[in-house]
Structures are given as C-alpha cells and as structure tokens.
Amino acid sequence: MNQERAIWVVGDYRNYFQNRVTLQLLAKAGELAAKMDGTVCAVVMGHGVEEWVGEYQAHGAQRIYVMDHPLLSEYLPGLFARALESLARQRRPEIILIGATSFGKELAARAASRLGTGLTADCVDLYLDQEGRFVQVAPAYGGNLLAEIVFPRHRPQMATVRPGAFAEMPHDASARAEIIRLDPPAGLSGDGVRLVSCRRLGYQGEDLENAKVVICGGRGLGSRKKFKNLHELARLLGGEVGATRPVVHADWAEEERLVGQAGKHIKPRLLFSLGVSGAIQHTAGIADPEFTIAVNKNPLAVMMQKADVAIKADAHQVALALIRELKARGSS
Secondary structure, eight states, X not given: OOOOOEEEEXXXXXXXXXXOHHHHHHHXXXXXXXXXXXXXXXXXXESSOHHHXXXXXXXXXXXXXXXXXXXXXXXXXXXXXXXXXXXXXXXXXXXXXXXXXXXXXXXXXXXXXXXXXXXXXXXXXEEEOTTOOEEEEEEETTTTEEEEXXXXXXXXXXXXXXXXXXXXXXXXXXXXXEEXXXXXXXXXXXXXXXXXXXXOOOXXXXXXXXXXXXXXXXXXXXXXXXXXXHHHHHHHHTOEEEEOHHHHHTTSSOGGGBBSTTSBOBOOSEEEEESOXXXXXHHTTBOOOSEEEEEESOTXXXXXXXXXXXXXXXXXXXXXXXXXXXXXXXXX
16 A cells, blocks of 8 residues: 555544644644645544544544544553554554643554654654655753754654644634544454543643743742742733743742743743743743733843833832732722
8 A cells, every 4th residue: 555645643632622732733734734745634532532523623634533432432552552553554644743742642652662663752843844854843952952853764753742832723614524434453452451540630720831821930030939929920810820941940830830942832812921031942932922021130131122011120029019909909
C-alpha cells in the first residue's frame, strides 16, 4: 500500500470543554495539509464517542477514524497504544500529532516505540520548510534554545504539541467528514494493567492556556509572600496566575504556572505583567494579548516596551492598590 499523505490528530476528549488542544491541532493540521496536498484525519478511540466525532468534524477533520468499543471504555495506555499502532500500520499516515497532555505524552511515547519511529515531545511550533520537510520546533536545554527537528527517513513522524500553541478553527456545523468506523484489532488486550477505579476532579478554575485574563508575576515582585497576592488579584479579575522561570525556580509558584518556551502558552485578552523583565524564554509563550499592562521599576525592560500601558513603579505596590480598588468597588 502506498503511504498516505495524511496528518492524523489523535483525539483527547476527556476534558474537552477546558482543554481544546485537539481542536488546535486540527486547525494546524489543516494548514500543513494544504501545503503538502494531504488530508486532515482525526482518530477517536473509546466507547460512546459520537459527540466527539461531531465536534472534530465541525473543527476541520476531513476524515475521522472511529474505534468505538466497550473494550476501550476506560483509558489504559497499553491498550490504546496497541490500537493506535495497529491502525497506523494499516493506514500508514505521514504525520501523527497528539496534544502534550498527560494522556497524549503517555500514549504517544508508547505508540512511537511500538511503531519504531521517533517522537518530538512538547512542540511549540510546526511547519514545512522550503524543501517540504516537516519541522517540529521544541524547547531544548531547559528552554534556553528552540530546536528544529526533522525525521528524514522514519514514518510516521510523531509529535506531541503543547496546549495553546495554535488557535482552533471556528465551529462549523455544516462541515462534513468521511467517517470510517473500525473494530479493535483482533486479540487486542492490555499490558497486564487493570484499572481499579477513577474519578473526575472537580472544576478548579479555568486552565491557564485558555484564561481570558492572566496576571504574570516575575522576580521583580520581591518575595514569595508578595507573589501570593497575585492570586487574590486574579480572583477579583476572574483570571489566572502565570509565572516566569526564576519565580518557579525560587519556589514562589508551581511548575504548572510557568509561562514560556518550557511552560504554558497563553493567549489572553488582558495580560498583567508585574515585575517581569521579558526574557525571550518567557515572551515566547505569550501569543499576542489584546491588551497588555506592564509594571516594572525598569522602564527599559522588554515587557515595558511591548505593553500597551507601561507603569514605572513597584509591581507589588501596584498589585495591592488594584486589589484595594477592586474590593472597594465590589462592596460599594
């Protein structure tokens, strides 16, 4: 069978309404497929997945492979990796993309190993170069460099991509895709792992990648205690807190709040940048906010130059003033 010029996006629908990475990848796959005369395909595995088939159809998938079976009702990494391997060997896609979620990282690594191909993890960009090669861009050396990686021989080319790296296409209810329904491969079984129980965590606020308001704090705030005030400011503004690498290294904030090449990619409508110098490792994770307010004692800081409103002041004092004002307005 000739190798199909197809780009596959493996659907991660477990937290669909908060995590939109599969839709973001479908949009990017559409851009790439148009340049390589390929086909955008979604792969949906599970049980009772019709809702997600419809969503992926409305967001750019031209073909959808659906493996719907009770055996796949619960996610088991070995089981899903074997199913994906079998499908890929049969259909031979050019590229397989999976979101860099906990689900995607685990599944992609197992599937790539079984397929005998390479995998670029945590990509922040994807493109075709002038020779038509698929280039995967990922942070290297702790986020200090961006590596451009190509696979000259092995297929499929596989990559996991960070949520927020790309924008999703608008929902198009009139879109139609070719839907191919498949049974799990014969003899499919897990790897000896048995799921004992699982539960969904309660909603704990909007994820950082999709937050409309983000308050990013840097070392310029002065201390861990002062950084904690940003959580109160975020609560009052209905936003989320982000952090720079030095803040995370100083243990003022969790790794999950890191914004930049080696962390989360954000695209807020409103960005507060408080005590942030604006190193490239940080700004690479910020995709064109609609409005940016920067506060820093140094008027020449990069974030001050990028901001729509730049305030030369102590970032901690400005944060406290905003908190007082917002609380006063809320009580009046």
